[in-house]
Amino acid sequence: MDQKVYELLNDQINKELYSAYLYLSFADYYEDEGLTGFANWYMIQAAEERDHALIFRNYLLDNSCKVQLKAIDQPDKTFSAYIEPLEAALEHEKYVTSLINDIYSAAHDVKDYRTCKFLDWFIDEQLEEEATADDMITRMKLFGQDAKALYELDQEYAARTYTTPSPLANAE
Template sequence: MITTRMEKELNAQIKAEYESAFIYMAMAAWAHKNAYYGTANFMWKQAKEEEEHAMKFVDYLKDVDGTIEIPGLEKPEGEFKSLLDIFEKGLEHEKYITSRIHNLVTVSDEEGDYATNDFLQWYVKEQVEEERNFRDIVKLLKKVGDQANGIMMIDSKLGER
């Protein structure tokens, strides 16, 4: 049986995952509007992945007979300065999500909830990958600076995701 505290924290994470999807949709829309079609593709796929992450939490709560709360969401920021700005903000957001996942693991330990702890290990590993992906893109964008050819080459590569 899942504890009330754990259930509350998992529902808060569902909201955070959907907020992530909305943030990445806003980034995709900005990128598309500014003709960064590769980045737009990357971010649309990132948004879809975040929705899938949210649904994994929903499915888990169903599996443990928990209560699922459907969150309300705020409109995300929609204006960005550059591709570097987008990916730096994306990296910071992924670090925030990592901290939330780590907190969930701590709560599961404190609650003696071994099943939830096991479930969360997939997210612990996933966040290493998420941060690495954004960090690598930030490094590449910083390397090319304001060189249009370099930016467009990175954008084109992001479209292959």
């Protein structure tokens, strides 16, 4: 595997684990605010991000590459309004999309089509992640100022359940 592609893939493990930490901090904020449904949503997001890290780890191991785990930065966001974590999530997902695009570009440049194919799932996933984050912002703007509507939205997010991402489920 090309050294640059390897380094970007290995770094992505750390970035995905940071995403899990970040979303855990969002869950903590909503838990403190009494919005346990929103907290549930972000606990599941944190689990998904951890799983994304494992998918990258497995890919490196399947390609006989050494995994080098790095320190995970502490999330530094603080919030004073319910919409702020949602906006931070959309911003973060756009950042993750740029990281995936950078890895894809580097792999394509060296004709590493196996890695390009591997990244196709993440490209689709990022489209979904950004669309969902954008939808959550829209819904908060529409319903967040009405206590009953906010309660119903919180109940909807409380019903979300965890699903193992397909690349990880298929590896088992």
